[in-house]
Amino acid sequence: MKATIYDVAKEAGVSIATVSHVINGKGKISKERREEIRRIMVRMGYKPSMIASALTGKKTYALGLLVPDISNPFFAEIARAVEDEGQRHGYSVFICSTDNKDEKVEHYAALLQQKNVDGVIIGTGLKELSALDPLLHGGIPTAFLAREIPSAQVPSVVVDDHAGGAAAAAHLIALGHRKFAVLAEEESVSSSRERVRGFRQTLAAAGIVLDPALVRSSGMKESMNQALELLQGDDRPTAIFCCNDMLAIGALRAAKQLGLRIPRDCSIVGFDDTVLASVTDPPLTTIAQPIEQMGQTVVRLLVRLIEQPEERPERIVLTPALSIRQSAASRPPE
Amino acid sequence: MKATIYDVAKEAGVSIATVSHVINGKGKISKERREEIRRIMVRMGYKPSMIASALTGKKTYALGLLVPDISNPFFAEIARAVEDEGQRHGYSVFICSTDNKDEKVEHYAALLQQKNVDGVIIGTGLKELSALDPLLHGGIPTAFLAREIPSAQVPSVVVDDHAGGAAAAAHLIALGHRKFAVLAEEESVSSSRERVRGFRQTLAAAGIVLDPALVRSSGMKESMNQALELLQGDDRPTAIFCCNDMLAIGALRAAKQLGLRIPRDCSIVGFDDTVLASVTDPPLTTIAQPIEQMGQTVVRLLVRLIEQPEERPERIVLTPALSIRQSAASRPPE
DNA sequence: CTGAAAGCGCTTACAG
DNA sequence: CTGAAAGCGCTTACAG
Secondary structure: OOOOHHHHHHHHOOOHHHHHHHHHOOOOOOHHHHHHHHHHHHHHOOOOOHHHHHHHHOOOOEEEEEEOOOOOHHHHHHHHHHHHHHHHOOOEEEEEEOOOOHHHHHHHHHHHHHOOOOEEEEOOOOOOHHHHHHHHHOOOOEEEEOOOOOOOOOOEEEEOHHHHHHHHHHHHHHOOOOOEEEEEOOOOOHHHHHHHHHHHHHHHHOOOOOOHHHEEEOOHHHHHHHHHHHHHOOOOOOEEEEOOHHHHHHHHHHHHHOOOOOOOOOEEEEEEOOHHHHOOOOOOEEEEOOHHHHHHHHHHHHHHHHHOOOOOOOEEEEOOEEEOOOOOOOOOOO | OOOOHHHHHHHHOOOHHHHHHHHHOOOOOOHHHHHHHHHHHHHHOOOOOHHHHHHHHOOOOEEEEEEOOOOOHHHHHHHHHHHHHHHHHOOEEEEEEOOOOHHHHHHHHHHHHHOOOOEEEEOOOOOOHHHHHHHHHOOOOEEEEOOOOOOOOOOEEEEOHHHHHHHHHHHHHHOOOOOEEEEEOOOOOHHHHHHHHHHHHHHHHOOOOOOHHHEEEOOHHHHHHHHHHHHHOOOOOOEEEEOOHHHHHHHHHHHHHOOOOOOOOOEEEEEEOOHHHHOOOOOOEEEEOOHHHHHHHHHHHHHHHHHOOOOOOOEEEEOOEEEOOOOOOOOOOO
8 A cells, every 4th residue: 555654654763743844844853864764755655645734734736727618729728838837836737618607617616615726717707706606705716817807806817908909900900901890709708808899999099980780799619600691791891800719710711611812802810829820721810818928927826825815916917919920911902 | 714514513413424424425314304414514505625535535536637738739629528528427637748758747647646636547658657657556547548558557548540540541542642751759659650650551552662761750849840851852752641730730831831832732641630620721631530539438447447446457449530621632743 | 313433644733 | 853642624334
């Protein structure tokens, strides 16, 4: 069987308290004894059980990461950044895909609380904040990533989505476009709402009105159909702003199906700049989120919150950047 | 503070043993009492601490998933399937990206053992099996996914990589190709070796010799350079078989950089059929792995091993399928 | 049908 | 400098 603290204590002829002290580098132990016990631990292949120490010492060194879908490249890239930074601080991470469904959020929230994780990162949308009750009431440190709930007093790292939408609009306007459509995510996703708002405002500032009928909300699955409708209407838009790269790919597919050439017949701008953006046909012009930095930053925020719960929650805003490839070009001549 | 089993026992006027029994549906408890205690639990918002029960009841209901890189779409999709199936059986999953480095494998193996996970899925390559010692010796149920170590007596679910490589070769031969190159993963990755072997054998059976100088191993980063070399040599191959979709994308980029048209000037076949394959330019003809089925199957295998350790390890082979898109076409006329 | 008690593998005051 | 003992929140024989 696996060695326990009792086994090494017996082997070393000391009490388990002493062994515990050398494990944790606490108490005053003579140098020789400490070394001796260390040697015995490695010889016996002893590793303290984290679950036993969690039951006493409090921490489990586990974090939960809630995202809509880990198989979505954007969140997969976020997850990697979170994993790496977590690792750096000694934490492992549980993946939790919610499909943006409150029931799943609630289920995972309860589960993570039962598992006594030290903290959780919320990178998923939710309709009712109450889905997070098990966490918030359970007193589990929580940080928001790329989403936020204005009312909640929790730290968050967000990207300036409004600025991102504005950047997309400015770029398209500069290319001469005047007639736009938008492919947005579901209404409940605050980041998507902000992107549209930034896009619309920048258009307005240029004296262009965004026709509400040409702003469509949809999941990944239906984005192609929505795009087909937009591209088939008479008075077709010359540019489509999509609130993430997957939606943009739906638009690209719709265009291809209709025999339209991108960007000649219609410009398309995405958002996220995941690996997908660089492999599409044509490569996507998109608003890049600083994915690695986002993951690193939330973890740091969360770890600080875990270690110093008294500090007031921070809100960190990162800036997206226009990444120009080939899916957006000058407006076609009339 | 959070309610404990003592709190609900006191509230109900019974012993903690009785509460424990109703939680676990064990022992004989009068129906009324059982219901009463249930009500009290929900009223107090009581959820048993999984870490306390793990310390006694044995199981943590946590699984580890080792993959080279969770941000790689193939493994992200695997992770989602594993998460979902794990969830179905009551398990949560820790993500562990190893970058195919033995040190990281070993680090995670030790960590997962310390965390007392109930089982781990190895979906990563490794050079030395000994990196898994903490798991194998620690008696932690382990299953291999998409990789395997012949010597290890552990269950595994693999795809018939040899057949996949053969299918790619057969398709390209049927299209009239005779001069091939291969972009493979690192030598240590057994699945990649098998794919090349299947490819080579099928060529051989058709009387075609695969020039060893045209078989290149590389990571994702260098694949484009390798492809550039292959495509720039005199006597350029008319088709390149790539051992995963990312490598194929490297080849696509190299071709584009050289001004070559795919598939007119060179056919490219990938492997995996992740989301990437459908968004490239042109869409990738590739060998599809049954990703969802793979994830589901390993989890089932592992769960069975956890619950019935005495059963002998199974080895399940799933079959890949050619997924035809537009990156491979008839050999250009001489 | 229900409870007292030991134990899981640790940590942490508290004594000495 | 080191150890005895209580306790973390549960589960599980064992009695009754």
